[in-house]
Protein backbone atom coordinates (compact mmCIF):
# COMPACT_ATOMS: atom_id res chain seq x y z
CA UNK A 529 0.00 0.00 0.00
CA UNK A 530 1.35 3.42 -0.91
CA UNK A 531 2.29 5.43 2.16
CA UNK A 532 -0.13 8.25 1.31
CA UNK A 533 -3.02 5.82 0.89
CA UNK A 534 -2.15 4.11 4.13
CA UNK A 535 -1.92 7.48 5.86
CA UNK A 536 -5.28 8.63 4.48
CA UNK A 537 -7.02 5.40 5.43
CA UNK A 538 -5.45 5.52 8.90
CA UNK A 539 -6.77 9.03 9.42
CA UNK A 540 -10.25 7.97 8.28
CA UNK A 541 -10.14 4.99 10.59
CA UNK A 542 -9.06 7.16 13.49
CA UNK A 543 -11.77 9.73 12.85
CA UNK A 544 -14.31 6.95 13.09
CA UNK A 545 -12.88 5.21 16.08
CA UNK A 546 -11.05 7.64 18.34
CA UNK A 547 -12.60 7.38 21.81
CA UNK A 548 -15.37 5.23 20.36
CA UNK A 549 -16.20 1.56 20.21
CA UNK A 550 -19.10 0.27 18.22
CA UNK A 551 -20.00 -2.53 20.58
CA UNK A 552 -19.21 -3.55 24.11
CA UNK A 553 -16.29 -5.94 24.17
CA UNK A 554 -16.62 -9.05 26.28
CA UNK A 555 -12.85 -9.45 26.57
CA UNK A 556 -11.55 -8.65 30.04
CA UNK A 557 -10.06 -5.17 30.34
CA UNK A 558 -7.01 -4.03 32.26
CA UNK A 559 -7.19 -0.58 33.80
CA UNK A 560 -3.88 1.11 34.58
CA UNK A 561 -4.43 2.12 38.21
CA UNK A 562 -3.14 5.70 38.60
CA UNK A 563 -1.21 4.94 35.37
CA UNK A 564 1.65 2.45 35.37
CA UNK A 565 2.07 3.46 39.01
CA UNK A 566 4.14 0.40 39.89
CA UNK A 567 6.95 1.92 37.82
CA UNK A 568 6.61 5.73 37.98
CA UNK A 569 5.07 8.17 40.50
CA UNK A 570 1.28 7.77 40.43
CA UNK A 571 -0.86 10.06 38.30
CA UNK A 572 2.05 11.71 36.52
CA UNK A 573 1.84 12.08 32.75
CA UNK A 574 4.93 9.89 32.55
CA UNK A 575 3.07 7.06 34.33
CA UNK A 576 0.14 7.50 31.94
CA UNK A 577 2.35 7.46 28.84
CA UNK A 578 4.00 4.27 30.09
CA UNK A 579 0.58 2.67 30.69
CA UNK A 580 -0.43 3.57 27.15
CA UNK A 581 2.78 2.06 25.77
CA UNK A 582 2.07 -1.11 27.77
CA UNK A 583 -1.26 -1.45 25.91
CA UNK A 584 -3.48 -0.83 28.94
CA UNK A 585 -7.10 -0.91 27.78
CA UNK A 586 -8.06 1.95 30.09
CA UNK A 587 -6.02 4.53 32.01
CA UNK A 588 -7.35 5.78 35.34
CA UNK A 589 -7.64 9.41 36.45
CA UNK A 590 -8.55 10.29 40.04
CA UNK A 591 -9.88 13.83 39.91
CA UNK A 592 -10.00 16.59 42.52
CA UNK A 593 -10.43 20.36 42.11
CA UNK A 594 -8.02 23.24 42.58
CA UNK A 595 -9.08 26.47 44.32
CA UNK A 596 -9.87 27.98 40.91
CA UNK A 597 -12.06 25.00 39.90
CA UNK A 598 -9.57 23.31 37.59
CA UNK A 599 -9.84 19.51 37.76
CA UNK A 600 -6.42 18.01 38.49
CA UNK A 601 -5.36 14.37 38.58
CA UNK A 602 -4.58 13.34 42.15
CA UNK A 603 -5.53 10.33 44.26
CA UNK A 604 -6.34 12.34 47.38
CA UNK A 605 -7.86 15.69 48.23
CA UNK A 606 -4.52 16.21 50.03
CA UNK A 607 -1.19 16.82 48.31
CA UNK A 608 1.20 16.25 51.22
CA UNK A 609 2.00 12.56 50.65
CA UNK A 610 3.03 12.86 46.99
CA UNK A 611 4.77 16.23 46.80
CA UNK A 612 7.09 18.76 48.45
CA UNK A 613 4.17 21.03 49.41
CA UNK A 614 5.16 21.14 53.10
CA UNK A 615 8.48 22.81 52.31
CA UNK A 616 7.27 24.89 49.37
CA UNK A 617 4.05 26.31 50.88
CA UNK A 618 4.34 25.81 54.67
CA UNK A 619 1.71 28.49 55.37
CA UNK A 620 -0.99 26.75 53.29
CA UNK A 621 -1.58 24.11 55.96
CA UNK A 622 -5.07 23.72 57.46
CA UNK A 623 -5.71 23.35 61.19
CA UNK A 624 -5.65 19.56 60.83
CA UNK A 625 -2.06 19.77 59.59
CA UNK A 626 -2.95 18.69 56.05
CA UNK A 627 -2.48 20.47 52.72
CA UNK A 628 -5.56 20.39 50.45
CA UNK A 629 -5.45 20.71 46.65
CA UNK A 630 -8.56 22.87 46.99
CA UNK A 631 -6.51 25.55 48.82
CA UNK A 632 -4.13 26.01 45.88
CA UNK A 633 -4.63 27.59 42.48
CA UNK A 634 -3.65 25.41 39.56
CA UNK A 635 -0.62 27.67 39.01
CA UNK A 636 0.50 26.92 42.57
CA UNK A 637 -0.16 23.17 42.22
CA UNK A 638 1.98 23.20 39.11
CA UNK A 639 4.93 24.47 41.18
CA UNK A 640 4.94 21.34 43.33
CA UNK A 641 7.44 18.58 42.70
CA UNK A 642 5.63 15.25 42.62
CA UNK A 643 7.33 12.13 43.94
CA UNK A 644 6.58 8.52 44.79
CA UNK A 645 3.91 8.26 47.53
CA UNK A 646 5.32 8.43 51.05
CA UNK A 647 4.17 8.11 54.63
CA UNK A 648 3.52 11.62 56.02
CA UNK A 649 4.87 10.70 59.46
CA UNK A 650 8.00 8.78 58.55
CA UNK A 651 8.75 10.33 55.16
CA UNK A 652 9.47 6.84 53.82
CA UNK A 653 8.00 5.77 50.52
CA UNK A 654 5.03 3.41 50.79
CA UNK A 655 6.33 0.89 48.23
CA UNK A 656 10.09 0.80 48.84
CA UNK A 657 11.05 -1.02 45.64
CA UNK A 658 9.24 1.38 43.35
CA UNK A 659 10.56 4.55 41.69
CA UNK A 660 12.97 6.28 44.12
CA UNK A 661 11.40 9.19 45.95
CA UNK A 662 12.48 12.71 45.12
CA UNK A 663 14.57 12.19 41.99
CA UNK A 664 13.95 13.55 38.51
CA UNK A 665 11.08 15.99 37.91
CA UNK A 666 7.32 15.36 37.87
CA UNK A 667 4.23 17.60 38.03
CA UNK A 668 0.56 17.33 38.90
CA UNK A 669 -1.35 17.17 35.59
CA UNK A 670 -4.68 18.84 34.96
CA UNK A 671 -7.42 16.52 33.74
CA UNK A 672 -7.39 18.27 30.37
CA UNK A 673 -3.62 17.83 29.96
CA UNK A 674 -4.06 14.15 30.62
CA UNK A 675 -6.98 13.74 28.21
CA UNK A 676 -4.91 15.55 25.57
CA UNK A 677 -1.96 13.22 26.25
CA UNK A 678 -4.10 10.11 25.82
CA UNK A 679 -5.85 11.45 22.71
CA UNK A 680 -2.44 12.35 21.27
CA UNK A 681 -1.04 8.89 21.96
CA UNK A 682 -4.20 7.31 20.56
CA UNK A 683 -3.52 9.18 17.33
CA UNK A 684 0.26 8.76 17.16
CA UNK A 685 0.26 5.04 18.00
CA UNK A 686 -3.02 4.11 16.31
CA UNK A 687 -3.95 2.16 19.44
CA UNK A 688 -6.91 3.50 21.36
CA UNK A 689 -6.76 3.52 25.15
CA UNK A 690 -9.86 4.51 27.09
CA UNK A 691 -10.13 6.71 30.16
CA UNK A 692 -11.52 5.83 33.58
CA UNK A 693 -11.99 9.02 35.67
CA UNK A 694 -12.96 8.79 39.35
CA UNK A 695 -14.75 11.74 40.88
CA UNK A 696 -13.15 12.05 44.31
CA UNK A 697 -15.19 13.02 47.34
CA UNK A 698 -17.96 14.98 45.60
CA UNK A 699 -19.92 15.54 48.84
CA UNK A 700 -16.84 17.06 50.49
CA UNK A 701 -16.17 19.24 47.43
CA UNK A 702 -19.79 20.43 47.48
CA UNK A 703 -19.58 21.21 51.20
CA UNK A 704 -16.53 23.35 50.38
CA UNK A 705 -18.59 25.13 47.70
CA UNK A 706 -17.32 23.33 44.57
CA UNK A 707 -19.42 21.10 42.29
CA UNK A 708 -16.74 18.73 41.01
CA UNK A 709 -19.07 16.40 39.11
CA UNK A 710 -20.58 19.17 37.02
CA UNK A 711 -17.14 20.54 36.15
CA UNK A 712 -15.68 17.13 35.27
CA UNK A 713 -18.67 16.29 33.05
CA UNK A 714 -18.25 19.52 31.08
CA UNK A 715 -14.60 18.65 30.40
CA UNK A 716 -15.41 15.08 29.39
CA UNK A 717 -18.05 16.39 26.99
CA UNK A 718 -15.58 18.90 25.54
CA UNK A 719 -13.15 16.06 24.83
CA UNK A 720 -15.73 13.84 23.15
CA UNK A 721 -16.66 11.50 25.98
CA UNK A 722 -20.45 11.55 26.05
CA UNK A 723 -22.16 8.21 25.48
CA UNK A 724 -21.79 4.52 26.26
CA UNK A 725 -20.16 4.10 22.84
CA UNK A 726 -17.22 6.22 24.03
CA UNK A 727 -14.32 4.58 25.82
CA UNK A 728 -14.89 6.15 29.18
CA UNK A 729 -16.12 4.91 32.53
CA UNK A 730 -16.87 7.38 35.31
CA UNK A 731 -16.41 5.87 38.78
CA UNK A 732 -17.37 7.11 42.22
CA UNK A 733 -17.59 5.73 45.78
CA UNK A 734 -20.63 7.87 46.70
CA UNK A 735 -23.99 6.26 45.88
CA UNK A 736 -25.90 9.57 46.04
CA UNK A 737 -23.51 11.08 43.52
CA UNK A 738 -23.67 8.11 41.16
CA UNK A 739 -27.46 8.60 41.11
CA UNK A 740 -27.02 12.37 40.67
CA UNK A 741 -24.56 11.92 37.80
CA UNK A 742 -27.09 9.81 35.91
CA UNK A 743 -30.30 11.64 36.77
CA UNK A 744 -29.72 15.29 37.70
CA UNK A 745 -26.52 15.87 35.71
CA UNK A 746 -27.55 13.71 32.74
CA UNK A 747 -24.36 11.66 32.22
CA UNK A 748 -25.16 9.25 29.38
CA UNK A 749 -21.84 7.40 29.37
CA UNK A 750 -20.73 4.38 31.34
CA UNK A 751 -20.92 4.59 35.10
CA UNK A 752 -19.30 2.44 37.79
CA UNK A 753 -20.29 2.28 41.46
CA UNK A 754 -17.14 1.79 43.48
CA UNK A 755 -17.47 -0.26 46.64
CA UNK A 756 -15.13 -0.37 49.58
CA UNK A 757 -14.82 -3.53 51.62
CA UNK A 758 -16.49 -1.74 54.53
CA UNK A 759 -20.13 -1.51 55.46
CA UNK A 760 -20.91 2.14 54.81
CA UNK A 761 -19.54 5.03 52.77
CA UNK A 762 -20.13 8.79 52.52
CA UNK A 763 -23.68 10.13 52.62
CA UNK A 764 -26.30 7.40 52.34
CA UNK A 765 -23.90 4.93 50.74
CA UNK A 766 -24.64 1.50 52.19
CA UNK A 767 -22.11 -0.96 50.77
CA UNK A 768 -23.57 -3.90 52.66
CA UNK A 769 -26.90 -3.33 50.91
CA UNK A 770 -25.36 -2.58 47.50
CA UNK A 771 -23.59 -5.96 47.57
CA UNK A 772 -26.89 -7.85 47.98
CA UNK A 773 -28.93 -9.08 44.97
CA UNK A 774 -31.54 -6.40 45.80
CA UNK A 775 -28.92 -3.66 46.04
CA UNK A 776 -27.34 -4.76 42.75
CA UNK A 777 -30.77 -4.78 41.07
CA UNK A 778 -31.28 -1.16 42.18
CA UNK A 779 -27.79 -0.21 40.99
CA UNK A 780 -28.40 -1.78 37.58
CA UNK A 781 -31.05 0.88 36.89
CA UNK A 782 -28.39 3.59 36.86
CA UNK A 783 -24.92 2.02 36.67
CA UNK A 784 -23.11 -0.19 34.17
CA UNK A 785 -20.94 -1.95 36.67
CA UNK A 786 -19.31 -2.12 40.05
CA UNK A 787 -15.75 -1.62 41.25
CA UNK A 788 -15.36 -3.68 44.43
CA UNK A 789 -12.23 -4.47 46.40
CA UNK A 790 -10.67 -7.86 45.66
CA UNK A 791 -11.58 -9.05 49.18
CA UNK A 792 -15.29 -8.81 48.31
CA UNK A 793 -14.75 -11.33 45.50
CA UNK A 794 -12.21 -13.77 46.96
CA UNK A 795 -12.31 -14.39 50.71
CA UNK A 796 -9.31 -14.93 52.98
CA UNK A 797 -10.10 -18.66 52.67
CA UNK A 798 -9.80 -18.45 48.86
CA UNK A 799 -13.54 -18.86 48.38
CA UNK A 800 -15.28 -17.06 45.52
CA UNK A 801 -18.20 -15.01 46.84
CA UNK A 802 -21.51 -14.62 44.97
CA UNK A 803 -20.84 -10.96 44.20
CA UNK A 804 -19.72 -11.39 40.57
CA UNK A 805 -22.45 -13.94 39.83
CA UNK A 806 -25.12 -11.69 41.36
CA UNK A 807 -23.78 -8.63 39.53
CA UNK A 808 -23.73 -10.50 36.22
CA UNK A 809 -27.33 -11.58 36.82
CA UNK A 810 -28.13 -7.85 36.71
CA UNK A 811 -25.88 -7.32 33.64
CA UNK A 812 -23.45 -5.29 35.74
CA UNK A 813 -19.76 -5.50 34.84
CA UNK A 814 -17.29 -6.14 37.65
CA UNK A 815 -13.88 -4.40 37.72
CA UNK A 816 -12.18 -5.02 41.08
CA UNK A 817 -9.19 -3.14 42.47
CA UNK A 818 -6.16 -3.52 42.80
CA UNK A 819 -3.47 -5.89 41.54
CA UNK A 820 -0.15 -4.93 43.13
CA UNK A 821 2.59 -7.51 42.63
CA UNK A 822 4.47 -6.00 45.58
CA UNK A 823 1.44 -6.16 47.89
CA UNK A 824 -0.57 -9.30 47.13
CA UNK A 825 -3.51 -10.32 49.34
CA UNK A 826 -2.45 -12.89 51.96
CA UNK A 827 -4.55 -15.63 50.40
CA UNK A 828 -2.75 -15.33 47.05
CA UNK A 829 0.12 -17.76 46.53
CA UNK A 830 1.49 -15.67 43.67
CA UNK A 831 0.47 -13.04 41.13
CA UNK A 832 -0.51 -15.77 38.67
CA UNK A 833 -2.58 -17.48 41.36
CA UNK A 834 -4.47 -14.25 42.08
CA UNK A 835 -5.10 -13.60 38.39
CA UNK A 836 -6.33 -17.18 37.95
CA UNK A 837 -8.72 -16.81 40.88
CA UNK A 838 -10.08 -13.51 39.60
CA UNK A 839 -10.43 -14.26 35.90
CA UNK A 840 -10.91 -18.04 35.75
CA UNK A 841 -12.68 -18.78 39.02
CA UNK A 842 -14.61 -15.56 39.72
CA UNK A 843 -14.98 -14.41 36.07
CA UNK A 844 -14.44 -10.69 36.63
CA UNK A 845 -14.72 -8.43 33.57
CA UNK A 846 -11.67 -6.30 34.26
CA UNK A 847 -9.06 -5.41 36.83
CA UNK A 848 -7.29 -2.33 38.12
CA UNK A 849 -3.54 -2.85 38.31
CA UNK A 850 -0.52 -0.77 39.27
CA UNK A 851 1.34 -3.16 36.93
CA UNK A 852 -0.85 -3.27 33.80
CA UNK A 853 1.84 -5.10 31.80
CA UNK A 854 1.82 -8.05 34.23
CA UNK A 855 -1.95 -8.50 34.03
CA UNK A 856 -2.01 -8.04 30.25
CA UNK A 857 0.74 -10.63 29.72
CA UNK A 858 -1.05 -13.12 31.96
CA UNK A 859 -4.32 -12.64 30.06
CA UNK A 860 -2.53 -13.09 26.74
CA UNK A 861 -0.97 -16.33 27.92
CA UNK A 862 -3.94 -17.73 29.82
CA UNK A 863 -7.08 -16.70 27.98
CA UNK A 864 -8.68 -19.74 26.44
Ligand code: CA
Pocket residue numbers: 588589590694
Ligand atom coordinates in the same frame (compact mmCIF):
# COMPACT_ATOMS: atom_id res chain seq x y z
CA1 CA B 1 -9.23 5.60 41.98
